[in-house]
Amino acid sequence: MSVIVEKLTKRFTAGGSPAVADVSFEAPTGAITTLLGPSGAGKSTILRLIAGLETSDTGRVLIDGTDCTELPVQQRGIGVVFQSYALFRHMTVRENIAFGLSVRRQSKAEVEARVDEMLRLVQLEELGQRTPAQLSGGQRQRVAFARALAIRPRLLLLDEPFGALDTRVRVELREWLHELHTLTGVTTLLVTHDQEEALEISQHVVIMSEGRVAQAGAPADIYDRPATPFVASFVGGNSMLKGQVREGRAEMGALIVAAPQSAREGQAVQAFVRPHDIKLAKKPAGNGLNGNAAVRVERLKSVGGYVKVLLKLPNGDTVAVEVPRGEFEELGVVEGDSVHADVRSARVFVGDFSI
Numbered sequence: 001m002s003v004i005v006e007k008l009t010k011r012f013t014a015g016g017s018p019a020v021a022d023v024s025f026e027a028p029t030g031a032i033t034t035l036l037g038p039s040g041a042g043k044s045t046i047l048r049l050i051a052g053l054e055t056s057d058t059g060r061v062l063i064d065g066t067d068c069t070e071l072p073v074q075q076r077g078i079g080v081v082f083q084s085y086a087l088f089r090h091m092t093v094r095e096n097i098a099f100g101l102s103v104r105r106q107s108k109a110e111v112e113a114r115v116d117e118m119l120r121l122v123q124l125e126e127l128g129q130r131t132p133a134q135l136s137g138g139q140r141q142r143v144a145f146a147r148a149l150a151i152r153p154r155l156l157l158l159d160e161p162f163g164a165l166d167t168r169v170r171v172e173l174r175e176w177l178h179e180l181h182t183l184t185g186v187t188t189l190l191v192t193h194d195q196e197e198a199l200e201i202s203q204h205v206v207i208m209s210e211g212r213v214a215q216a217g218a219p220a221d222i223y224d225r226p227a228t229p230f231v232a233s234f235v236g237g238n239s240m241l242k243g244q245v246r247e248g249r250a251e252m253g254a255l256i257v258a259a260p261q262s263a264r265e266g267q268a269v270q271a272f273v274r275p276h277d278i279k280l281a282k283k284p285a286g287n288g289l290n291g292n293a294a295v296r297v298e299r300l301k302s303v304g305g306y307v308k309v310l311l312k313l314p315n316g317d318t319v320a321v322e323v324p325r326g327e328f329e330e331l332g333v334v335e336g337d338s339v340h341a342d343v344r345s346a347r348v349f350v351g352d353f354s355i
């Protein structure tokens with residue numbers, strides 16, 4: 001069941017700036033689509049508009065080709081999981097999962113069978129008689145998924161479902177959700193502000209900024225070809241460098257990369273460089289445009305299998321580089337040293353821009 005959002009606009013205060021402004025996108029059938037963006041970008045509001053929990057000022061929501069804009073929440077066939085567990089505290093896990101089913105007038109045996117199936121699906125077969133207070137945060141969230149999926153929704157909406165959990169559980173559950181989705185195949189729309197989660201888990205990403213869609217596409221597309229300075233600054237951990245076009249090249253202090261073909265002499269540029277796209281060497285490499293750029297190692301930080309190197313350019317700009325630990329040891333530099341930096345690739349934007 002695909003979801004098509006057409007020109008949705010929502011203002012919470014008359015005359016104020018819209019929380020969602022003329023938003024259109026498609027969430028493809030059977031895929032996980034992520035709405036990714038900073039806080040206040042309008043992600044949750046879009047999800048609530050699709051669920052029918054808010055009414056839009058203008059625009060339409062089509063689920064599998066049917067206009068659902070006016071349809072009451074219960075008739076949309078949607079399962080929702082929020083960040084806060086929203087489980088009933090006085091009910092057992094089984095009762096929580098059965099909740100939506102009982103309302104649908106199914107026989108007791110049918111309900112019990114479906115609850116068993118859901119408990120197996122979320123791997124909590126042993127915990128059906130516990131109450132939410134007797135579960136860990138991760139387990140509670142799995143119950144919330146079981147409850148949302150029990151009604152056989154045609155669409156699953158997830159609003160920061162792992163937002164309240166610690167990093168380790170969050171990463172585990174991300175993998176778990178991926179497997180769950182492979183088993184169920186339910187069209188899913190996930191709201192997150194965590195780009196790693198978005199890039200890892202989804203087949204389609206919609207980047208939001210200030211109530212609007214900044215870019216939509218496959219995760220690799222967005223990562224490799226950010227369409228605007230905002231997207232480049234938000235995704236990929238890029239460092240941003242300012243500079244100018246000179247002789248067909250974008251010069252940012254000591255670092256130089258090829259300028260886009262449309263660039264004219266003297267134009268301002270903004271270059272976004274990913275942390276693994278700078279090659280460091282003790283001696284000038286001489287094979288890149290800027291193989292001889294000497295820059296200062298400002299700070300070093302070892303993080304697991306790689307080392308984060310913060311470089312300071314002669315113009316005062318800083319650039320973050322990630323070097324695999326083995327490579328770093330061969331490089332043999334300490335804070336305060338000078339190294340030669342070669343930018344292997346950068347995304348360059350020319351002209352007037354704002355982030």
Ligand SMILES: Nc1ncnc2c1ncn2[C@@H]1O[C@H](COP(=O)(O)OP(=O)(O)OP(=O)(O)O)[C@@H](O)[C@H]1O
Pocket residue numbers: 012013019037038039040041042043044045046193
């Ligand atoms: N019920 C409401 N009443 C008034 N303003 C609201 C309401 N809900 C959201 N907003 C405003 O709409 C804008 C978008 O909020 P929304 O929660 O959709 O953003 P978000 O991208 O999901 O952010 P977050 O990640 O922080 O949840 C914000 O400026 C927010 O303050």
